[in-house]
Amino acid sequence: MKYHFDQIISRFGTNSAKWDGMAQSFGRDMIALSVADMDLPAPPAVVERITEMAGHGIYGYTDPFPPYYEAVQDWLSRAYQWQVPQEWIVFCPRIVQAVSVIIQNLTERGDRILIHTPAYQPVAKAVTINERQLVESPLQLVNGRYEIDFEDMEQQMSKGVKIVLLVSPHNPTGRVWTIHELERISELCIKYDALIVSDDIHADFIHAGHEHTVIAKLSEQVADRSIICTSPGKTFNLASLEIANIIIPNGQLRERFKEGLQQAGIHNPTFFSVPALEVAYTACDEWLDELRAYVTDNIAYTMEFIKAQMPELKVIHPEGTYLLWVDCTACSIHESDLVEWIQEKSRVSVSFGTSFGADGEGYIRLNVGTPRPLLREALQRLADHYPIHQK
Numbered sequence: 001m002k003y004h005f006d007q008i009i010s011r012f013g014t015n016s017a018k019w020d021g022m023a024q025s026f027g028r029d030m031i032a033l034s035v036a037d038m039d040l041p042a043p044p045a046v047v048e049r050i051t052e053m054a055g056h057g058i059y060g061y062t063d064p065f066p067p068y069y070e071a072v073q074d075w076l077s078r079a080y081q082w083q084v085p086q087e088w089i090v091f092c093p094r095i096v097q098a099v100s101v102i103i104q105n106l107t108e109r110g111d112r113i114l115i116h117t118p119a120y121q122p123v124a125k126a127v128t129i130n131e132r133q134l135v136e137s138p139l140q141l142v143n144g145r146y147e148i149d150f151e152d153m154e155q156q157m158s159k160g161v162k163i164v165l166l167v168s169p170h171n172p173t174g175r176v177w178t179i180h181e182l183e184r185i186s187e188l189c190i191k192y193d194a195l196i197v198s199d200d201i202h203a204d205f206i207h208a209g210h211e212h213t214v215i216a217k218l219s220e221q222v223a224d225r226s227i228i229c230t231s232p233g234k235t236f237n238l239a240s241l242e243i244a245n246i247i248i249p250n251g252q253l254r255e256r257f258k259e260g261l262q263q264a265g266i267h268n269p270t271f272f273s274v275p276a277l278e279v280a281y282t283a284c285d286e287w288l289d290e291l292r293a294y295v296t297d298n299i300a301y302t303m304e305f306i307k308a309q310m311p312e313l314k315v316i317h318p319e320g321t322y323l324l325w326v327d328c329t330a331c332s333i334h335e336s337d338l339v340e341w342i343q344e345k346s347r348v349s350v351s352f353g354t355s356f357g358a359d360g361e362g363y364i365r366l367n368v369g370t371p372r373p374l375l376r377e378a379l380q381r382l383a384d385h386y387p388i389h390q391k
């Protein structure tokens with residue numbers, strides 16, 4: 001291994017939403033496995049480029065120029081075998097912003113927008129905060145794997161749905177949607193004339209035996225009603241640099257989205273974001289291969305640890321992402337009991353299930369994008385205070 005992902009780097013004092021946020025509420029003696037960024041440094045080539053840019057000293061306005069678009073095209077082609085003309089690519093700082101702008105500009109107040117639950121809440125919130133109606137289609141747990149309930153989805157869509165907000169791969173369940181599932185989603189969207197907004201932010205973490213398909217690749221007809229939200233934020237741990245690439249094949253939808261961005265006053269990228277993206281997308285393949293291997297090992301380690309030490313917990317086998325969705329209902333169906341065990345006694349911070357909607361109660365989400373020594377310590381703390389052995 002060329003890169004040393006085992007190294008623990010304190011994030012306290014960096015305004016980290018995950019670590020400083022936790023410290024402010026609960027103290028510094030806790031370990032955070034919560035917010036979905038990684039406790040691992042970005043690729044050295046990116047750090048070097050940012051350092052070089054920082055040294056320039058003049059942090060004036062920037063624009064996305066051709067090398068930005070070429071880097072995104074190169075990435076989409078290499079990572080997902082998706083050839084995209086430059087004009088389809090629209091810069092937007094963040095995916096959550098893009099989803100909100102799409103909702104504001106391509107739907108009307110009161111329109112119905114469907115999402116599968118449990119769901120990443122900022123995307124769901126973009127619906128309700130814009131006064132649209134959130135239609136929840138619960139995923140079904142079938143033999144330990146979450147599946148879309150197509151009957152429910154069709155029933156909801158037959159009542160009129162303007163957008164299907166797809167999270168692909170899915171956070172928090174780790175599902176990587178199969179081509180067959182994507183085809184069925186597309187068929188419903190065509191039949192009921194709904195737009196597909198696919199949030200592909202986790203698409204660069206796909207585990208062995210699974211394959212990510214960009215839904216817009218299915219056919220021209222599907223592409224014509226799709227908006228694909230991509231970002232190097234999770235992949236290279238650049239979330240706070242704020243750069244996302246929104247891919248919109250349909251010219252009319254694209255113009256309305258661009259207008260919406262202007263209305264919201266969203267235009268120039270931040271000074272560091274474009275150089276970071278360009279290096280990440282074009283010169284960091286080796287780093288990413290090693291990172292993926294590390295994350296895979298962390299997942300395996302966590303699953304084995306839980307099986308050995310806390311066997312009543314059921315880890316949903318992740319097909320993608322660096323997140324693990326864990327069924328803790330054997331300990332308690334009440335989140336307050338899980339909070340007592342995990343947060344208060346074990347001093348570990350996780351994402352509790354209800355932060356993904358009411359049907360998440362009894363579950364937790366563990367973020368394993370962290371150095372293994374820290375992960376080991378956090379899991380040991382959980383095992384030490386595991387309520388079932390203590391009964």
Ligand SMILES: Cc1ncc(COP(=O)(O)O)c(C=O)c1O
Binds near residue numbers: 095096123171201
């Ligand atoms: C599914 C999903 N979408 C979007 C985001 C956030 O993206 P951004 O920071 O670009 O708004 C996250 C972050 O956790 C996420 O999990």
